[in-house]
Amino acid sequence: MTRKELVEQIMKKRSFLCVGLDTDIKKIPEHLLDTEDPIFEFNKAIIDATAPWCVAYKPNLAFYEALGAKGQLALEKTVAYLKKNYPEQFIIADAKRGDIGNTSKLYARSFFEYLDVDAVTVAPYMGEDSVTPFLGYEGKWVILLALTSNKGSHDFQLIRDENGNRLFENVIKKSQEWASPDEMMYVVGATQGQMFEDIRRVAPKSFLLVPGVGAQGGSLEEVCRYGMIDDCGLLVNSSRGIIYASTGRDFAEVAGAEAKKLRDQMDGLLK
Amino acid sequence: MTRKELVEQIMKKRSFLCVGLDTDIKKIPEHLLDTEDPIFEFNKAIIDATAPWCVAYKPNLAFYEALGAKGQLALEKTVAYLKKNYPEQFIIADAKRGDIGNTSKLYARSFFEYLDVDAVTVAPYMGEDSVTPFLGYEGKWVILLALTSNKGSHDFQLIRDENGNRLFENVIKKSQEWASPDEMMYVVGATQGQMFEDIRRVAPKSFLLVPGVGAQGGSLEEVCRYGMIDDCGLLVNSSRGIIYASTGRDFAEVAGAEAKKLRDQMDGLLK
Numbered sequence: 128m129t130r131k132e133l134v135e136q137i138m139k140k141r142s143f144l145c146v147g148l149d150t151d152i153k154k155i156p157e158h159l160l161d162t163e164d165p166i167f168e169f170n171k172a173i174i175d176a177t178a179p180w181c182v183a184y185k186p187n188l189a190f191y192e193a194l195g196a197k198g199q200l201a202l203e204k205t206v207a208y209l210k211k212n213y214p215e216q217f218i219i220a221d222a223k224r225g226d227i228g229n230t231s232k233l234y235a236r237s238f239f240e241y242l243d244v245d246a247v248t249v250a251p252y253m254g255e256d257s258v259t260p261f262l263g264y265e266g267k268w269v270i271l272l273a274l275t276s277n278k279g280s281h282d283f284q285l286i287r288d289e290n291g292n293r294l295f296e297n298v299i300k301k302s303q304e305w306a307s308p309d310e311m312m313y314v315v316g317a318t319q320g321q322m323f324e325d326i327r328r329v330a331p332k333s334f335l336l337v338p339g340v341g342a343q344g345g346s347l348e349e350v351c352r353y354g355m356i357d358d359c360g361l362l363v364n365s366s367r368g369i370i371y372a373s374t375g376r377d378f379a380e381v382a383g384a385e386a387k388k389l390r391d392q393m394d395g396l397l398k
Numbered sequence: 399m400t401r402k403e404l405v406e407q408i409m410k411k412r413s414f415l416c417v418g419l420d421t422d423i424k425k426i427p428e429h430l431l432d433t434e435d436p437i438f439e440f441n442k443a444i445i446d447a448t449a450p451w452c453v454a455y456k457p458n459l460a461f462y463e464a465l466g467a468k469g470q471l472a473l474e475k476t477v478a479y480l481k482k483n484y485p486e487q488f489i490i491a492d493a494k495r496g497d498i499g500n501t502s503k504l505y506a507r508s509f510f511e512y513l514d515v516d517a518v519t520v521a522p523y524m525g526e527d528s529v530t531p532f533l534g535y536e537g538k539w540v541i542l543l544a545l546t547s548n549k550g551s552h553d554f555q556l557i558r559d560e561n562g563n564r565l566f567e568n569v570i571k572k573s574q575e576w577a578s579p580d581e582m583m584y585v586v587g588a589t590q591g592q593m594f595e596d597i598r599r600v601a602p603k604s605f606l607l608v609p610g611v612g613a614q615g616g617s618l619e620e621v622c623r624y625g626m627i628d629d630c631g632l633l634v635n636s637s638r639g640i641i642y643a644s645t646g647r648d649f650a651e652v653a654g655a656e657a658k659k660l661r662d663q664m665d666g667l668l669k
Contacts, residue, residue, distance in 0.1 A: 187501055189497060189502075189504040189505045192504075193505075193507055193512065195470060195512055195513075196474070199466060200467050203466065223495070223496060224494070225494060225521065227546070227547065227548040227609075230460045233463075234463065234464075236464055237460070237466075241464065241465075242466075250524075251523060252521050252555065253494075253546050253548060253550050253551060254548070254550025254551055254553030254554055254555070255550040257548065257550050258550070272523055275498070275523075277527050277528065278525070278526070279524050279526040279528050279529070280524060281525065282522075282525030283523060283525055283565065283572070284524075286565065286568060287559060288557050288558060291560075297557060301553055338498075343498075
């Protein structure tokens with residue numbers, strides 16, 4: 128999906144919500160456990176209930192890999208279901224991959240040719256040749272980790288170099304030599320608040336994927352105040368706050384209502 | 399596997415060789431493509447031929463994920479084959495994972511409970527809470543990326559902080575607050591040569607997993623001169639240089655001979 132198409136969806140739906148499909152077999156409603164593929168059944172119901180209020184879905188691969196080959200199948204079925212029934216949705220494989228060149232090339236093939244999602248999250252530690260194999264697929268995106276939402280983000284990402292630049296700033300600056308803002312986004316945690324001002328100084332035109340609203344405690348208003356640009360430039364993700372809002376038989380309905388609540392806030396914040 | 403057990407194997411076999419099972423369906427001998435599971439058949443033959451000369455195997459997950467659920471099955475079968483027939487071998491899942499705490503915990507479960515390998519490679523960018531969920535499994539190891547073998551390692555890993563410490567040094571120093579040298583190793587590329595001296599200054603007791611000998615051009619002698627410690631402290635990996643040494647019907651035999659060649663060099667270099 129191109130940037131133009133993504134922005135059109137955001138403006139049409141008045142939403143820049145991404146729903147995180149972090150589907151944990153230990154947390155889904157009991158009555159689904161008797162079905163043939165509980166993970167897929169859960170995802171399907173969540174998707175049908177939330178699709179009107181969001182523009183993107185982000186399955187985190189860890190949750191599927193934890194189930195071995197069965198989990199891999201559930202993921203493939205979920206992506207296929209989205210592509211068939213909601214082709215306007217942007218699909219992000221949250222995989223945080225990154226390896227030497229010939230290996231990253233294989234990961235890129237997995238995600239962009241085999242699974243055929245729109246974007247994949249990539250870890251920057253190994254540098255240029257670990258990231259560039261994911262580029263050059265038409266309409267596909269790399270979403271590079273920059274300043275993450277977790278406590279550990281302070282361990283290395285904030286280290287200042289001899290010129291006073293922090294590591295996440297070096298990652299953003301350097302990686303813009305590899306890719307344009309039409310093919311690379313950055314992960315910036317909602318928990319980082321005013322840091323969005325610093326991010327916008329080094330990445331004025333890039334889309335940001337923002338996890339950490341909801342269960343992790345980030346503020347949507349603060350993210351928008353400091354992070355929003357003319358064509359929005361934000362995809363704000365909520366996972367647990369939506370998909371596990373209820374663990375009863377009404378889980379999908381309640382998830383839909385939670386997604387709508389966020390979308391209504393977004394409607395008010397969108398320029 | 400504990401450090402003591404690993405060192406015993408190294409001393410017994412006079413080898414610290416790790417064979418990288420980067421099994422690419424596009425590179426394996428043609429006559430295997432007619433079998434039910436070509437990837438597993440290839441791995442089995444390679445393992446049988448090389449096991450006397452190595453102490454560890456390292457499948458890189460990218461190669462298996464590229465084949466979807468089928469690849470995942472081939473990986474599971476390969477690990478099960480090793481555990482049944484060569485329980486003395488140390489098995490490393492080269493996955494380079496790392497995510498927020500609750501997600502890393504799931505990856506840890508996948509690798510240490512479900513797949514039941516001895517070690518997993520982890521990327522440090524997201525800091526402490528992305529790494530610690532992999533710790534605390536008895537006899538299991540985290541192998542943290544420090545100074546990788548690829549060209550892109552220069553992009554961020556060598557950035558000096560305000561005190562002159564490079565990022566890879568900060569990663570090694572900081573992570574030693576999280577784990578002892580009996581449960582954490584570091585990835586250091588063989589292509590980094592004399593940098594091993596600097597590594598040993600900050601990680602005098604840690605095992606190092608060293609890729610980059612062979613196809614990537616690193617020197618085994620240099621690695622040993624600067625990196626070897628009393629109980630060896632090195633696992634040197636070769637992937638393509640062994641498993642694709644021949645692409646004919648004699649592929650396993652030639653792989654065994656290549657592994658033996660490396661092992662004979664190692665025998666001479668071991669203290």
